[in-house]
Amino acid sequence: MTKLISRDNLKKLISKVLTSFQVIAPVNENNVSFFKRISVYEQIKWEDNNPTKSPKEFFFAPSDDLFRYQMKNKNILLREPSNHHDQRIILGIRPCDMAALNILDRVFLEDGKDLLYSALRDNTLLIGQSCRTPGKYCFCSSVGINPDDSQNMDLMLTDIEKNLFLVKVVSEKGEKFFSHFSSFFQEADATNGHTPVQTKEMVDYLKRGALFNVQNINEWLNENFEHPIWSEIAAKCIGCGVCTFFCPTCHCFDISDENVVYRDSSFQGVRRRIWDSCSFDHFTKMPMHQPRPTQDRRFRQRIMHKFKYFIDRFQQGACVGCGRCRSLCPVGIDIIEVLERIHCLSYQSHGVK
Amino acid sequence: MENPYLPKNVKIEKIIDETAGKDIKSFVLSFLNPQDCEAFSYHPGQFAEISIAGAGEIPIGIASSPSEGVEVKFTVKKMGVVTKDLHNSSAGRIIGLRGPYGNGFPMEELKGKNIVIVGGGFAFTTLRSLAVYLMDDSRRKDYGDITIICGARTPGDLIYRQEVETWASQPDLKVQVTVDKGNADWSGREGFIPPVVKEVAPSADNAIALVCGPPIMIKLTIPILFDLGFAPNKILNSLEMRMKCGFGKCGRCNIGNKYVCKDGPVFTFEELQKLPQEY
Numbered sequence: 001m002t003k004l005i006s007r008d009n010l011k012k013l014i015s016k017v018l019t020s021f022q023v024i025a026p027v028n029e030n031n032v033s034f035f036k037r038i039s040v041y042e043q044i045k046w047e048d049n050n051p052t053k054s055p056k057e058f059f060f061a062p063s064d065d066l067f068r069y070q071m072k073n074k075n076i077l078l079r080e081p082s083n084h085h086d087q088r089i090i091l092g093i094r095p096c097d098m099a100a101l102n103i104l105d106r107v108f109l110e111d112g113k114d115l116l117y118s119a120l121r122d123n124t125l126l127i128g129q130s131c132r133t134p135g136k137y138c139f140c141s142s143v144g145i146n147p148d149d150s151q152n153m154d155l156m157l158t159d160i161e162k163n164l165f166l167v168k169v170v171s172e173k174g175e176k177f178f179s180h181f182s183s184f185f186q187e188a189d190a191t192n193g194h195t196p197v198q199t200k201e202m203v204d205y206l207k208r209g210a211l212f213n214v215q216n217i218n219e220w221l222n223e224n225f226e227h228p229i230w231s232e233i234a235a236k237c238i239g240c241g242v243c244t245f246f247c248p249t250c251h252c253f254d255i256s257d258e259n260v261v262y263r264d265s266s267f268q269g270v271r272r273r274i275w276d277s278c279s280f281d282h283f284t285k286m287p288m289h290q291p292r293p294t295q296d297r298r299f300r301q302r303i304m305h306k307f308k309y310f311i312d313r314f315q316q317g318a319c320v321g322c323g324r325c326r327s328l329c330p331v332g333i334d335i336i337e338v339l340e341r342i343h344c345l346s347y348q349s350h351g352v353k
Numbered sequence: 354m355e356n357p358y359l360p361k362n363v364k365i366e367k368i369i370d371e372t373a374g375k376d377i378k379s380f381v382l383s384f385l386n387p388q389d390c391e392a393f394s395y396h397p398g399q400f401a402e403i404s405i406a407g408a409g410e411i412p413i414g415i416a417s418s419p420s421e422g423v424e425v426k427f428t429v430k431k432m433g434v435v436t437k438d439l440h441n442s443s444a445g446r447i448i449g450l451r452g453p454y455g456n457g458f459p460m461e462e463l464k465g466k467n468i469v470i471v472g473g474g475f476a477f478t479t480l481r482s483l484a485v486y487l488m489d490d491s492r493r494k495d496y497g498d499i500t501i502i503c504g505a506r507t508p509g510d511l512i513y514r515q516e517v518e519t520w521a522s523q524p525d526l527k528v529q530v531t532v533d534k535g536n537a538d539w540s541g542r543e544g545f546i547p548p549v550v551k552e553v554a555p556s557a558d559n560a561i562a563l564v565c566g567p568p569i570m571i572k573l574t575i576p577i578l579f580d581l582g583f584a585p586n587k588i589l590n591s592l593e594m595r596m597k598c599g600f601g602k603c604g605r606c607n608i609g610n611k612y613v614c615k616d617g618p619v620f621t622f623e624e625l626q627k628l629p630q631e632y
């Protein structure tokens with residue numbers, strides 16, 4: 001089902017739903033763009049480029065309480081966090097970040113459900129937004145994602161005129177939402193169709209197509225766990241973990257306890273899961289043994305996880321081409337350079353495909 | 354459905370010093386809630402997360418056999434924050450436990466086979482679970498010959514020493530115990546495990562070997578097993594990694610595309626040969 005909504009009506013709609021939903025949308029504060037819970041529509045900053053931070057943290061936070069515990073008179077009381085959350089809307093999620101959420105779904109919902117994640121996922125309506133122009137670091141089209149992909153969204157907005165959006169009602173959840181607020185929408189013109197607004201850069205970006213072939217990368221990785229490029233590329237990596245923390249698909253975590261101890265030696269605290277990173281030495285370190293003792297091995301793990309291990313396990317890659325790791329790496333390690341290099345090496349070893 | 358990270362309350366029923374150095378202790382735990390006990394259905398080779406609120410969690414192989422009853426035993430070496438806290442416990446303390454996790458030993462595949470158990474040092478824990486399970490009266494007939502070769506650095510480092518000595522006197526078991534270096538009250542074997550395996554030379558005919566121990570022991574034992582005719586898919590190892598969640602979410606314990614917590618911790622040597630050398 002396709003409808004239209006004017007910018008004015010979108011503003012009215014969001015202002016209306018703010019009374020009954022939590023609304024999370026892109027904002028810009030101190031020149032940093034990110035997703036944030038808003039209280040008024042005016043906080044939203046509609047920018048051409050995807051926010052620096054993905055909405056990952058609204059489903060899998062940097063620190064999530066698993067449970068609280070209290071120790072009193074040698075008895076332990078455990079208290080689970082409430083699984084009841086207000087209904088939420090995430091507005092303006094881009095196709096790459098949506099694809100990333102789908103990757104997190106595979107990890108957290110399949111084969112043993114993570115209840116914290118699934119509760120947040122269930123109570124959130126996702127209103128996507130097509131990209132009209134590519135960001136400087138974007139490469140979604142190289143990993144099979146389209147800048148107007150509505151897959152897994154509930155509703156999808158696409159600019160068709162300056163103040164008019166095409167609205168694709170994608171899911172059942174989206175349909176329910178639409179029928180509840182249908183008065184804000186108008187019928188789409190079935191005969192003329194509507195052309196999305198795209199910049200010349202977007203046209204060129206789409207024309208250029210993929211910078212590398214994921215299949216070739218995957219095949220090369222199957223055979224080149226040991227290769228000089230790992231230490232060459234990782235030589236400048238400082239292991240800060242920025243690439244993994246900003247990655248919308250990275251999902252590794254640690255579990256740790258934090259205590260408050262009282263004078264009578266009773267104590268209470270919380271067990272948390274906290275974002276962790278394969279870039280860190282401690283990630284795999286055991287008292288007597290460290291399977292990944294050097295930075296090049298940890299760097300290799302990151303590439304292998306995204307372009308081989310995840311594909312082996314889930315038949316899909318774990319990179320969505322958002323480009324955040326490229327843009328934020330403090331020492332300028334560029335995943336595109338790495339992948340293009342592997343792509344070339346795969347041609348050298350297998351001939352042109 | 355319940356929160357999979359939530360530990361169940363267990364009581365430390367008994368603490369056993371396993372070594373002269375008192376750095377390895379066994380903890381016998383019982384569930385406070387009978388339903389939790391019933392839900393904790395395990396087989397040898399699996400592990401669980403022991404939880405101490407305020408200190409954290411550690412993944413530990415299960416040392417007891419389900420044939421021994423409802424109490425669950427873990428043998429723990431004093432290493433870090435959680436294990437130190439656990440070592441400072443007294444019987445009666447309430448702690449947490451969640452699991453069981455991991456594939457464990459392939460019990461169905463072991464049926465009808467001759468079993469060769471090779472365990473070095475502290476890694477003998479899950480092999481103890483297996484040995485007790487196999488020797489259970491109701492099951493012993495399902496398995497062929499059982500050979501157990503185990504050892505430690507010194508006599509004081511031998512875990513389950515008394516128990517292993519009683520096994521040695523059983524007619525239906527072949528048991529060899531060795532220490533790297535003996536002392537005044539040690540009259541048994543002296544020497545490393547791999548040469549003992551070579552000397553005992555268990556037949557590879559219809560046999561499966563299960564090898565757990567320090568990396569160097571495993572490295573030197575495998576070629577001897579090959580020489581004896583054991584195929585790589587008839588040699589089993591159990592691996593350790595820095596696991597946190599225990600059920601394939603936290604992403605820490607992968608070796609190549611395998612998660613040690615879910616796909617392991619037990620792998621055949623054939624499987625390990627296909628994985629990157631990152632363990």
